[in-house]
Amino acid sequence: MTARILVVGSVALDSVKTSEGEVSEVLGGSASYFSLSARQFAPVSIVGVVGRDFPRRHRELLASRGVDLSGFRELPGRTFRWSGRYGCDGNEAETLDTQLNVFADFKPKLSASQAASEAVFLANIDPELQAEVLSQMRRPSLTACDTMNYWIRSKPEALKALLSRVDVFFANEDEAKALAGQPNALRAARALSSWGPRVVVIKKGEHGALLRAAGKTYAFPAFPLETVKDPTGAGDTFAGGFMGYLACRGGLSDVGQLKRAMLYGSVMASFTVQEFSTKALEDLERGEVDRRFNDLLERLAVPYDPVLIAVN
Amino acid sequence: MTARILVVGSVALDSVKTSEGEVSEVLGGSASYFSLSARQFAPVSIVGVVGRDFPRRHRELLASRGVDLSGFRELPGRTFRWSGRYGCDGNEAETLDTQLNVFADFKPKLSASQAASEAVFLANIDPELQAEVLSQMRRPSLTACDTMNYWIRSKPEALKALLSRVDVFFANEDEAKALAGQPNALRAARALSSWGPRVVVIKKGEHGALLRAAGKTYAFPAFPLETVKDPTGAGDTFAGGFMGYLACRGGLSDVGQLKRAMLYGSVMASFTVQEFSTKALEDLERGEVDRRFNDLLERLAVPYDPVLIAVN
Numbered sequence A, B: 001m002t003a004r005i006l007v008v009g010s011v012a013l014d015s016v017k018t019s020e021g022e023v024s025e026v027l028g029g030s031a032s033y034f035s036l037s038a039r040q041f042a043p044v045s046i047v048g049v050v051g052r053d054f055p056r057r058h059r060e061l062l063a064s065r066g067v068d069l070s071g072f073r074e075l076p077g078r079t080f081r082w083s084g085r086y087g088c089d090g091n092e093a094e095t096l097d098t099q100l101n102v103f104a105d106f107k108p109k110l111s112a113s114q115a116a117s118e119a120v121f122l123a124n125i126d127p128e129l130q131a132e133v134l135s136q137m138r139r140p141s142l143t144a145c146d147t148m149n150y151w152i153r154s155k156p157e158a159l160k161a162l163l164s165r166v167d168v169f170f171a172n173e174d175e176a177k178a179l180a181g182q183p184n185a186l187r188a189a190r191a192l193s194s195w196g197p198r199v200v201v202i203k204k205g206e207h208g209a210l211l212r213a214a215g216k217t218y219a220f221p222a223f224p225l226e227t228v229k230d231p232t233g234a235g236d237t238f239a240g241g242f243m244g245y246l247a248c249r250g251g252l253s254d255v256g257q258l259k260r261a262m263l264y265g266s267v268m269a270s271f272t273v274q275e276f277s278t279k280a281l282e283d284l285e286r287g288e289v290d291r292r293f294n295d296l297l298e299r300l301a302v303p304y305d306p307v308l309i310a311v312n
Helices: A030-038 A056-064 A100-107 A129-135 A149-153 A155-162 A171-182 A185-194 A232-249 A257-272 A286-300 A306-311 B030-039 B056-064 B101-104 B126-134 B151-154 B154-163 B173-180 B185-194 B235-247 B256-270 B286-300 B306-311
Strands: A004-006 A012-018 A020-026 A044-051 A068-075 A079-088 A095-101 A121-122 A142-145 A168-172 A201-202 A210-211 A216-218 B005-008 B012-018 B021-028 B044-052 B070-073 B083-088 B093-099 B120-122 B142-146 B168-172 B199-203 B209-213 B216-220
Touching: A004 A030, A004 A155, A004 A232, A020 A030, A030 A056, A030 A257, A030 B154, A044 A100, A044 B151, A056 A068, A100 A185, A100 B021, A121 A129, A121 A232, A129 A142, A129 A155, A142 A232, A142 B056, A149 A155, A149 A171, A168 A171, A168 A232, A171 A185, A171 A201, A171 B044, A185 A210, A185 A216, A201 A232, A201 A257, A210 A257, A216 B286, A232 A257, A232 B005, A257 A286, B005 B030, B005 B235, B021 B030, B030 B056, B030 B142, B030 B235, B030 B256, B044 B101, B044 B185, B056 B070, B056 B093, B120 B235, B126 B142, B126 B154, B142 B235, B151 B154, B168 B173, B168 B235, B173 B185, B185 B199, B185 B216, B199 B235, B209 B256, B216 B256, B235 B256, B256 B286
Parallel strands: A004 A044, A004 A121, A012 A079, A044 A068, A121 A142, A142 A168, A168 A201, B005 B044, B005 B120, B012 B083, B044 B070, B120 B142, B142 B168, B168 B199
Antiparallel strands: A012 A020, A079 A095, A201 A210, A210 A216, B012 B021, B083 B093, B199 B209, B209 B216
């Protein structure tokens, strides 16, 4: 049976400027990207909060794509807003403005049904809140969290404690190095693994991602794209593909499944960055996802050399 | 029959400082790294020049490892010297000093036997000289060149003309972008391919390398290393592994062979960067090379999901 996934995180209105254009007050937030990605593989529920100004069309969009919004609260006040821009190298966002608004008082309280979800993704929020949500879960079989530099600087101990309790930790390369205090992504992956998570995923944007599992590190390239319109949400989309695939197929202890989950993460992220906001995810069909997955698999596949095999 | 490889390039004395230490006047130069890498797979000859001060032990080292030095000239004067250092991110060298010395007047003149080599690697020298060497070759079946930013800025047209005449072009990511005038490595690979070479290889250091061949781009990760002592020579070592494997096994038109050549390039480069200078290549045995190749192959291999296959 496919596990149900709960995602706890932000739903936001983003304003973004990249070398390819500019958008204002579009759908954003980690929970939006994650859920629109993971829904390709498994049922998803969002636990999140928006303000009264949250456009009805965004809510309808999520609902019409099968995302369960029973944990979606609308409070008096304004929705979380983020604005940022990307330089020429395109990987790292410069935050221009953050207005937490109703998100400032986000204290997720799970319903009995939400707490019974088999899988949970704790998107980037205060690690103490992430831990509190985790404690509300009944008996999840797949738990994961993400974080950001802000929490690494301000609450490293809470984060470290959280890592000892989750199955999967997702981090960007710079975040992983900073948190682990290591100059190299591979050493960071090893160090973070030693803190408890069975799986560590380090995301490197256009350079792909690292998987640390079962005492070994595996590197995978990103799906090759000649044009990136907007990198916003790539990491949460990656997590959605990774978690969605595992929720659907299981296998945290099967490295083959984890590798496929990495490729599904890359594939989903590659769609997101081809358009602004969640545009590319909204009408994406599973057939397209699998075609790109197979394309990536074929590019990566290195056939054995019959002569080398004969020699060895 | 295994093709003989001719490499035309620098033999130098390097002084290098990295976060892992410092060395002075050690064996360096593109031809040194290339030949000590390629010799694992095929017979290699160096065409190069050194000064009277070139230490006998370096010459003896190359000769004892089977590198043919009949095209190695010793001239009155000093050997080419390069000194540089690497910052914390470790990928890009900062050149502190370059003394061309006898290398300034390097005008390679091939013997009949050298001109008859089946494969040639034109390491980073003036593209006009590279073209002149290529014209001296009788009927090579595998030709390749590398370059650097200096020539991209000073002689872009000569370089472009050269590219239309070689089978394989190797470049670092920044060089490829600069030469192609493209902001993205994938677009650069496509543009450079359109200038003529059948194969374009873009090296991205710790982030792996791109292969452009047969109208498609393939991305491969680097062999994962937790410690890099000295990145000097990684690119020429990569080229040595790539060219060596192809010289030994053929198959410029076989994408499977090209992919394996990429992995052998990565594997050879991973040895080089683990020690200063050519140290790690000197006593390296082919069995160790193949073991690391198989390790990389195994890390990359993504098994098919039986359920997905049944569904599709």
